[in-house]
């Protein structure tokens with residue numbers, strides 16, 4: 452009994468510590484690392500730095516620009532950049548790090564106005580130095596920043612350690628190399644091989660589905676299909692006209708995966724977010740539970756959809772899963788399956804047969820189905836049933852979830868990723884070149 456109480460007390464103490472932020476020894480280790488790395492970089496880069504400083508002086512008559520930001524404990528400091536628009540503007544940040552205004556890894560330094568907008572409960576982000584690399588900027592770069600910045604910061608600060616900081620620096624470096632940066636225009640609709648893809652955020656996509664699923668009046672053209680496309684799907688759409696037509700007539704096509712990010716980059720455009728089905732699903736379940744929108748899960752091996760339903764009900768107790776059915780039924784059984792879906796009262800039907808089969812199946816049975824929103828979700832139930840582990844976050848943050856999937860099923864997926872991804876990028880590049888010529 453006493454042991455139990457002591458155990459509980461330890462848990463409470465640990466939770467309180469977490470609320471208070473990182474421990475002083477962890478902060479000290481990080482500071483030593485920051486000082487050492489910044490000093491080494493200053494020494495190594497001294498000649499280029501000097502050249503950039505002279506360039507700033509010639510171009511603008513001054514060496515640095517100062518912008519006021521809030522640091523640790525909301526103390527204001529001047530964030531330094533080299534004057535002028537030439538590359539290397541950010542280099543003086545090493546002085547900010549040496550002076551102790553900033554760290555290499557930490558929450559993004561905010562302006563006073565941005566800090567005022569931060570929600571209550573975000574205060575923990577000010578218990579550490581702001582960072583040159585932040586968890587939010589990293590996830591934004593790969594398009595997976597689906598949670599609020601304050602939430603990502605809180606998680607980072609609560610677990611702050613030297614290893615965590617080093618990890619963030621390395622992952623940010625890799626993501627920058629693979630994904631690039633810079634400001635590019637983000638049109639509301641992207642066109643890849645004649646397929647219109649909605650360029651939107653995860654929150655907006657979930658909201659759009661929920662609104663459509665709860666509406667009683669039919670929508671224009673009674674469009675109901677929501678499809679997710681990755682480079683593999685677009686390669687299929689490129690040569691398979693029926694699938695392309697289905698996507699063109701869909702209510703919405705959403706961008707899935709880092710390949711679309713790279714494709715946009717090749718065309719000088721920005722992808723707002725990687726709105727893939729796997730990340731969307733739990734958010735949709737949360738919203739469906741809140742709004743009382745029943746789901747029907749169709750597809751996957753026997754038992755997998757049921758297991759997914761049970762897992763999601765455990766996570767969101769108010770979620771209504773009106774039915775679950777595996778995807779290996781015979782043509783003779785199909786009418787029964789459709790009757791079950793329609794009788795279930797589901798407002799959202801998720802079909803997991805893999806692309807393009809699920810989209811073609813849904814399009815061919817469009818008039819026979821009742822749920823107002825129908826999503827093609829690929830191998831989604833395999834992840835949420837626990838049958839197939841999903842790639843760890845650090846791999847997703849650097850845009851390499853596909854490497855994980857390839858490593859687990861090389862026989863089935865090598866063609867899709869090793870040949871398909873480069874082929875997709877080549878086609879996008881060729882299309883962009885032809886567009887530029889016109």
Ligand code: UDP
Nearest residue numbers: 750751752778779803804805806829830833
């Ligand atoms: N599947 C199905 N019925 C079929 C063939 C496949 O339900 O006749 C399921 C299969 O069990 C798997 C999913 O469809 O869960 C396809 O997964 P895949 O990873 O190929 O889809 P992707 O996400 O890559 O489109």
